Amino acid sequence: MTVSVRIDQASVEATDLPLMSVRSVSKFYGQRIGCADVDFDIWPGEVLAIVGESGSGKTTLLNCISTRLTPTAGTVSYRMRDGEMRDLYGLGEAERRLLLRTDWGFVHQNPADGLRMTVSAGANVGERLMAVGDRHYGKIRATATDWLGRVEIDADRIDDQPRAFSGGMRQRLQIARNLVTAPRLVFMDEPTGGLDVSVQARLLDLLRGLVHDLGLAVIIVTHDLAVARLLSHRMMVMKDGRVIEHGLTDRLLDDPQAPYTQLLVSSILQV
C-alpha cells in the first residue's frame, strides 16, 4: 500500500496539468480540408491513438501538432520543461528545433526517414546526445549500447549501418534514437506499418514496455485498431478531417457510439 501512495503523489503533481493542449486546429489546402476544429489535451504518461482510414486527416493533424506543418487556424501549446505553457508556433526556430531533438521524439513509418542510413547504429543513437553537448566518446557509446539492448538489438551490431538491418530492427533503432534524450512526448506515425505480423507484435510489445517504463506521453497515428487497443489509453477517431469520436480506447472499441466508429470497429478482421 505504501507503494501506491508514493505513485499517487507523483501523479498528482506531475499529471494534473496537460503536457500539450490543442485547440481548434484546422488545416486547409485551398478548399480542401486537411483537418478541422480539432481539440484535445494530452497529459504526461498518456498514450493517445489517432485512428482513421487513409485520407482521414490523421497524419495532417499529427504534422500540425508537431510543428512539421503550420495549421491554418487554432493553437497548439506545450508545457516546456520549466513548466511554462508555450504556443508552439510562437517559438523561435532555434527553440523549436531544440524541442524536436530533446523533449520530443518522432517515429516515422519508414525508418529511413528517421535514421541516418549511412552512419552506424551507435552514431544514430548517439547523435541526439552529441547535439545537446555530450563530448565523451566512451559515455556516448555506453549509452548507445544500453539503448540498443533496450530495443533488443545485439551490442555487436553497434558499428553496423542501418542499411544492413531488417525492417523491424531499423524501426527499433529509430525508436532508440528518439528515446535516448528521455523525451516527454513522442509522435508516432504508423510505427508498425509495413512490418510482418510477428515483427509487429514484437515491436508493439517493446513499445508498450518502454512507454510504461519511461512514463512517455505518446501521440500515435494508426489505421490499425489492434495497435490502438494494445498501446493507447485514449483514442480519437477521424474521418474527412474531423474528429468523429474521442474517448477511452476500450470504450470506443467495445461500445462505439458514432455510426462511422461502429463501421470501423465492425470491419476488423477476426483471427
Place this chain on the structure above:
Amino acid sequence: MNAHTQVSNYNFAYLDEQTKRMIRRAILKAIAVPGYQVPFASREMPMPYGWGTGGVQVTASILGPDDVLKVIDQGADDTTNAVSIRKFFQKVAGVETTTSTEDATIIQTRHRIPEAPLQEDQILVYQVPIPEPLRFLEPRETETRKMHALEEYGLMHVKLYEDIAKNGHIATTYAYPVKVEGRYVMDPSPTPKFDNPKMHMSPALQLFGAGREKRIYAVPPHTEVISLDFEDHPFEVQRFDKPCALCGAEQVYLDEVVLDDRGGRMFVCSDTHHCESRQAAGHRGEMSGEVLS
C-alpha cells in the same frame, strides 16, 4: 586582331575592377563574421574548377602592384599547380613572386600552411574544394545553412564518432573541422590536421576561396580556431618517427618519397622552402648529399 592575345590588354590581376570590388565586399563580410561562408558571384577563370579558381579570385582581388606573391601546392613551390598560378599572376599583374615564406606578402596555398610562422602583414589564401563541413552527413544546403545559423553542430561529432568507432581513434587527417571564435564550424580546406594548430591565433589574415561552390570565408588575425574532439579522444596532430631525411627538421610535416622499386623510401619536408633554407643554413638529414638514382 591579335591585340587581345597580349597580356598587357588584361586589367591588372586579370579580373575587372567591378568584380574585384564584389569579391572584396564578400571578403570584408567574411572577416567580419569569422568562419561564416559568404556567397559570392564566382567568375569563370582561365583554368578548370579544382585548380584553385576560388583562391585565384581572392588573390586577384587583394593583390596590389607592390605585393610579393608566393604560391604553394602541398607545401611545394615547384609543382604544376603552384608554378602555373605563380606564372599567371606574373603575366596578368606583373607582381614580384618569391618562394620565400618570409618575403611574401600574399601566400596562396593548396592545402598546407608554411612551417615558418606567419607574420601580421601577411595574408594566406586557401584554395577550397568543398567549403561545407556538414555536407558529409547532411547533403541539403538549406538544412546545413540552418544548422550553421542555429549552431546545431552535433552532426560534426557524429562524423568523429564514426571515425573512432571504425578505427579506434579519430582517423580524419585532413579537412579536420574546427570551430572559429566559438561560433562557426569551418572546414579548413583539405590541409593536413598537422597544420590546424597554426590557424589558431595566427597573426596573419587567412582567406578561403571556393570557386566552384562560390563561397568565401575568413579567419581574421588573432582568432581562436579550435579543432573539434571528444574529452576522451582529444585532438592530436600527426607525429613522424624520424626527422626530415634532407634537412633533419623535426616537428614539421613530412612527405613520403619512394626511392626505388625495392621498398626504399625517405621522408622529407613537405614545405620545400623550409627544407631548402635549413639545408642552406647547414642542417643535414641522414640522406642529404646522397646521389638518388
Place this chain on the structure above:
Amino acid sequence: MAPVLIVYGLAKTFTMHLRGGIELPVIVDAAFALEGGKCAVLGGPSGAGKSSILKMLYGNYAVNEGRIEILHRGEMVDLASAAPRRVLEIRRETIGYVSQFLRVVPRVSALDIVAEPLVERGTNRNAAADKARELLSRLNLPERLWALPPATFSGGEQQRVNIARGFITSHPVLLLDEPTASLDATNRAVVVEMIEEKKRAGVALLGIFHDADVRNAVADIVIDVTGFAPDRKAA
C-alpha cells in the same frame, strides 16, 4: 457500513447504426449499492444485461442515463460522467475487473501478464513476480507454462491467468465477469476461497456467476437484473 458504490437511474441502449439505426434498450433505471466486505451477485437469465452492467461500472460501456457513484480518494465520484483520465485513475486505484476472457498480449509471458497490474502501480518487478507466482501456483497452473505467452493455452488455463491477474491487486472494488466459467471443481473452489479472502479484506465485490454452486457459496446479496429490463418497465 456506508456503501462504496451506488448505482441509480442507470440506463443503457445500444443504437445499431449499421442496422438502420435500430435501438436496443438493455437496461433501464437500474439501482443498487455495494458495500465493502460483501459479495453481490447479478442474477437473471442470459441476455438480461448482467454483463453490460459490469462493463458500465468499469467504464468500458458508455452510460446513457443515471449515475455510478464510487468512493474514490475519499469522496464519491460519478464514474458515468467522468473524463477518460479520471476513469483510468479510478481503474488504477479503486476498481478492478476480471473479464470473462483473457486478452492475450503477444510475446508476454503468463507470469508477466499476471504481475503487470502490480508493476503498473509501482511495485518492483521482483515483488510483483513473487506475488504472481504465488497466485498461479495456488490456481494450479503448471509451472512450465509460466514463462510462456498464454496464446496457446487452453480456455481453463487462460482463465486462471486472467483470474490471477485480476486478483493480484488490492482494489477496494472488484468486478467479476464469470471468472469460473471454464474451470474444474478444484479450481472453482480455489476461486471461491480467494473471493472469501477479498471479502475479509473489506473489498466490495460484484460478480456474474453462471455456476450455481459458486454463486451460492460467495453471494451475500443477489441483485436480480430482470427488474431493470426495459420491456418490464414499459409494461
